[in-house]
Amino acid sequence: MPKPLVLTSPRFNDGDLIPIAFTGEGEDIAPPLRWENPPAGTKSLALIVEDPDAPDPQRPQRVFCHQVLYNIPPGARELPEGAQLDTMPPGIRVGLNDFGHQAYGGPMPPVGRHRYYFKLYALDLVLPNLGRPTRRDLLKAMEGHILGQAELIGLYEKVHHRAAEAVPGASA
Known part of the structure; x- marks a missing residue:
């Protein structure tokens, strides 16, 4: 039986807090990601980073997208820390996040504390140039072509919110 597709980061474990460097409060750079075991027949990979808890985890109203990448070469096994298009494996295309940028946000x-899903998809094709696809556009283009999927979940809450929680009687 083949091993499942696995997605990890050397900077945080599944279910852990995302280090501040990879947030809007820090350097706002993409965390390093590594994967293994793409299924047989994988022609490309896609990555979507999303927050299903927007704007408030107690009353989520939408999924907020932080990154859209597609046509990651099937032989690639990682994205480096702070990856920009010029430091990613050749051939990768970048979609539009919900900040309105073609980059990691x-x-x-x-x-509150939100969950951030880093979702990696193994596809049975190389997608055509989709221009600047949104999360929804990419999901539609991938329909019927997903061979496998892996996810890594990171948590984050603004630092001043966490500090206020730690002090009895404090409010943020």
């Missing part, structure tokens, strides 16, 4: 939740 780090967590900066307005309230």
Whole structure:
């Protein structure tokens, strides 16, 4: 039986807090990601980073997208820390996040602790140039072509929110 597709980061474990460097409060750079075991027949990979807890985890109203990448070469096994298009494996295409940018946009939740899903998809094709696809556009283009999927979940809450929680009687 083949091993499942696995996605990890050397900077945080699944279910852990995302280090501040990878957030809007820090350097706002993409965390390093590594993966293994793409399924047989994988022709490309895609990555979507999303927050299903926007704007408030107690009353989520939408999924907020932080990054859209597609046509990651099937032989690639990582994205480096702070990856920009010029430091990513050749051939990768970048879609539009919900900040309106073609780049990674780090967590900066307005309230509460949010979950950030880094979702990696193994596809049975190389997608055509989709221009500047949104998360929704990419998901539609991938329909019927997903061979496998892996996810890594990171958590983040603004530092001043966490500090206020730690002090009895404090409010943020």
